[in-house]
Amino acid sequence: MAREQLQVLNALDVAKTLWCHFTTIIIVGMGFFTDAYDLFCISLVTKLLGRLYYHVDGASKPGTLPPNVSAAVNGVALCGTLAGQLFFGWLRDKMGRKLVYGMTLMLMVICFVASGLSFGSSPKSVMSTLCFFRFWLGFGIGGDYPLSATIMSEYTNKKTPGTIIVAVFAMQGFGIFVGGLFAIIVSTAFKVKFSAPAYEVDAIASTVPQADYVWRIILIVRALPTALTNY
Known part of the structure; x- marks a missing residue:
């Protein structure tokens, strides 16, 4: 048994860069992409959350998240990341x-969807639910x-190990780019579909109710590539 395992490892070490390596880069790198x-x-989402849930009547500018809420929404996932690295x-x-x-991917898919479906009848309950699932x-x-x-390191050969591993980590850059691009596309589509006056003209009407779907779509769509990776 041990000899067979060594033969497999030796075969991977001396193998040329094949199509299976590129496939593995995409599959494994998709985790970095969604992360x-x-x-x-x-x-980007917090900007819209502040405008939707923390509007102040008579204010000269759109609503924004309070500093403590903004810090919680942005930072709670990083706290979970630290704990997850140690536990997993x-x-x-x-x-x-x-x-x-597979367990980590399934947990991510569930929380991607759940965070986009954050529920509640008040800003506090929505933010609390969102923070819970983001953790x-x-x-x-x-x-x-x-x-x-x-x-990924187990599938690399001796000739190009650094290149292959760097390619996986480069998926993070694509994730950042696609995240911003998709947010712009969804926001623009809703702006064209549901036209609204400027905030200075009508503060209430400037934020249409359908805008609540924008941030939810941006968050939920992340589950798709992760689910495909698990498949």
């Missing part, structure tokens, strides 16, 4: 990387980071 998408697009790193040694990697989302992201790097 970066989430951690960086939330700063330990769990990986106990249960194996493939099973634990567990970060928990899954924390497990995805080390596991993705480990899986």
Whole structure:
């Protein structure tokens, strides 16, 4: 058994860069893609959240999230990421990387959808629900980071290990770019569909009720590439 495993590892070491390497880069890198998408697009979402849920009648400018709420929404996922790295790193040694990697992806998919469906009848309840699911989302992201790097390193050959691993981490850049681009596209589409006067003209009518769907769509759509990766 040990000899067969060594033969497989030796075959991977001497193998040329094949199509399977590129496939693995896309599959494993998709975790980094969605991680970066989430951690960086939330700063764009908070602008809309403030305007929707923290409008002040008579104010000269649109509403914004209070500093403590903004810090919580932006930072809670990072706290979950730290905890997730420690927990899933330990769990990986106990249960194996493939099973634990699938668990992190499923947790991320569930929390992607749940964070976009954050419910409540008041700004406080919506923000609390969003922060709750974003913590567990970060928990899954924390497990995805080390596991993705480990899986990719096992498939690399001796000739181009650095190039392949860097290609996986480069998916973070694509995630940041696509997150911002998709937010712009969705916002523009809703602006064209539901025209509204400027804030200075009519503060209430300037934010249409349908705008509440914008940030939810931006958050939920992240679940698609993660679900495909798990598939």
